[in-house]
Amino acid sequence: MAIVELTSGRKFEARDDESLLDAAARSGVSLSYSCKTGRCSSCKCKLLRGETGLLQPEVGLTADEQADGWILGCVRFAVNDIVLEAEDICGFSLPEEKILPCRISEIVLVAPDVVRVLLRFPPNSTFHFFPGQYVNVIGSGGVRRSYSLANADFKNKTLELHIRNVEGGAMSRYWFGQAKVNDLLRICGPLGTFFVRKFNGLDLVFLATGTGIAPVKSILESIHNLPQIEKPRSVHVFWGARTVSDLYLNFMDVVKEYQYTPVLSRSDNRWKGAVGYVQNVFLQNESSDLRNTVVYACGSDRMIHDAKKALEESGLEAKNFHSDAFVSSTDIN
Numbered sequence: 613m614a615i616v617e618l619t620s621g622r623k624f625e626a627r628d629d630e631s632l633l634d635a636a637a638r639s640g641v642s643l644s645y646s647c648k649t650g651r652c653s654s655c656k657c658k659l660l661r662g663e664t665g666l667l668q669p670e671v672g673l674t675a676d677e678q679a680d681g682w683i684l685g686c687v688r689f690a691v692n693d694i695v696l697e698a699e700d701i702c703g704f705s706l707p708e709e710k711i712l713p714c715r716i717s718e719i720v721l722v723a724p725d726v727v728r729v730l731l732r733f734p735p736n737s738t739f740h741f742f743p744g745q746y747v748n749v750i751g752s753g754g755v756r757r758s759y760s761l762a763n764a765d766f767k768n769k770t771l772e773l774h775i776r777n778v779e780g781g782a783m784s785r786y787w788f789g790q791a792k793v794n795d796l797l798r799i800c801g802p803l804g805t806f807f808v809r810k811f812n813g814l815d816l817v818f819l820a821t822g823t824g825i826a827p828v829k830s831i832l833e834s835i836h837n838l839p840q841i842e843k844p845r846s847v848h849v850f851w852g853a854r855t856v857s858d859l860y861l862n863f864m865d866v867v868k869e870y871q872y873t874p875v876l877s878r879s880d881n882r883w884k885g886a887v888g889y890v891q892n893v894f895l896q897n898e899s900s901d902l903r904n905t906v907v908y909a910c911g912s913d914r915m916i917h918d919a920k921k922a923l924e925e926s927g928l929e930a931k932n933f934h935s936d937a938f939v940s941s942t943d944i945n
C-alpha cells in the first residue's frame with residue numbers, strides 16, 4: 613500500500629490495482645474528475661514526487677504535458693509513496709451516487725442532430741446533484757453513456773438531457789431511431805465535478821459548444837435561485853455552434869439578466885453575430901480583468917484544449933479553468 617499526499621496536506625492510501633482517483637474516493641477524498649477513461653483530462657494533476665504506473669492509455673495528455681510531470685489520476689496507480697499537486701475538493705460534500713429506474717416522458721428533436729429528453733422518476737424517489745454534474749444512462753443490453761443534466765433540481769422528479777447524434781453510435785441509434793415515450797431506462801449518478809466552486813463576487817464565463825450548453829443551462833438556472841449576496845459579479849455565456857439551426861435553446865429565457873453571445877463557425881451573410889471559436893470571441897471582446905474571472909468550459913474536447921491554452925496564455929490562472937469534455941464515454945479496454 614502506498615501513501616498519496618496532496619499539496620493541500622491531505623493523505624490517503626492507494627493500492628497498486630486501483631486508480632489514484634478510486635483510491636481517493638475509497639478514503640473519502642474528493643478530487644476533480646469526469647470521464648474516468650483517461651480521455652478528458654479533468655483529473656489532470658502534477659506528480660511532484662514518487663512513481664506511478666499506467667492502468668489504461670493516458671490519451672488525454674500531450675507528450676509535452678507528460679514530459680512536464682502531468683498525469684491523469686483516473687488511469688494511474690501509485691507504485692510507491694507519491695506527492696501530487698491536485699485540486700482538493702473535499703470542502704464540497706459530493707451527492708451520493710445511486711442507480712434509479714426512470715421512463716422517458718418526452719423526447720423532442722430540437723435541432724437537426726439533437727434531441728431533448730425528459731426522464732420521469734417514481735414519485736417516491738430522491739436524487740441530489742450539483743448543477744453541472746452528469747449521469748450515466750443505462751440502456752437495454754447494458755450500454756452506458758454519459759449525459760450532463762440540463763435542469764437545476766429534481767423537484768418535479770424529472771431530469772432533462774440534451775443528446776447529440778453521433779454517427780454510427782450505439783446509444784445514438786437508440787435515441788434517434790427507437791426511443792419513445794414510456795421506455796424504461798436506468799440512470800447512475802450523479803457523477804463528475806463540473807460544478808461551480810464559488811459564485812460570490814466573481815466574473816463567471818461559460819464556454820460551451822453544441823450540447824455542452826446542457827450543464828451550463830443547469831448551472832445558470834441554479835444561479836438564478838441564489839440569494840443576492842451569493843451571486844456572481846457578472847456572468848457571460850458564449851455558445852458555439854456550426855449554424856443557426858444548431859442553437860436549439862432560446863437562451864435569453866435562461867440567461868435572463870446575464871450576457872449571452874452565440875458564436876457560429878459556419879455563418880452566412882444573414883448572420884450578424886459573432887463568428888469563429890468561442891474562446892477567441894471571449895478573448896477579443898472581454899475587457900474585464902482575468903484575475904477575477906473563472907471559466908467553465910464544456911463540450912468538444914478540441915474546444916476545451918484550445919480554450920485552456922489560449923486563456924492561460926492570456927493570463928488566466930490554471931486553477932480558474934474548469935472543464936467537462938464530451939469525449940466518447942465508451943470504456944477503453
Ligand SMILES: Cc1cc2nc3c(=O)[nH]c(=O)nc-3n(C[C@H](O)[C@H](O)[C@H](O)COP(=O)(O)OP(=O)(O)OC[C@H]3O[C@@H](n4cnc5c(N)ncnc54)[C@H](O)[C@@H]3O)c2cc1C
Pocket residue numbers: 646647652746757758759760761774775776777778779780781782783784785804823824826936937938939940941942
Ligand atoms: C462526462 C461526459 C458527459 C457527456 N455529456 C453529454 C451530453 O450531455 N450530451 C451529449 O450529446 N453527449 C454527451 N457526452 C458524450 C456521450 O456520452 C456519448 O459519448 C455520445 O453520445 C456517443 O455515444 P454513442 O453510443 O452514440 O456512440 P459510441 O457507440 O460510443 O461511439 C461511436 C463512435 O463515435 C465516437 N464517439 C463517441 N462519442 C463521441 C464524442 N462525444 N465525440 C466524438 N466522437 C465520439 C466513438 O469513439 C466511436 O468511434 C458526454 C460524455 C462525457 C464523457
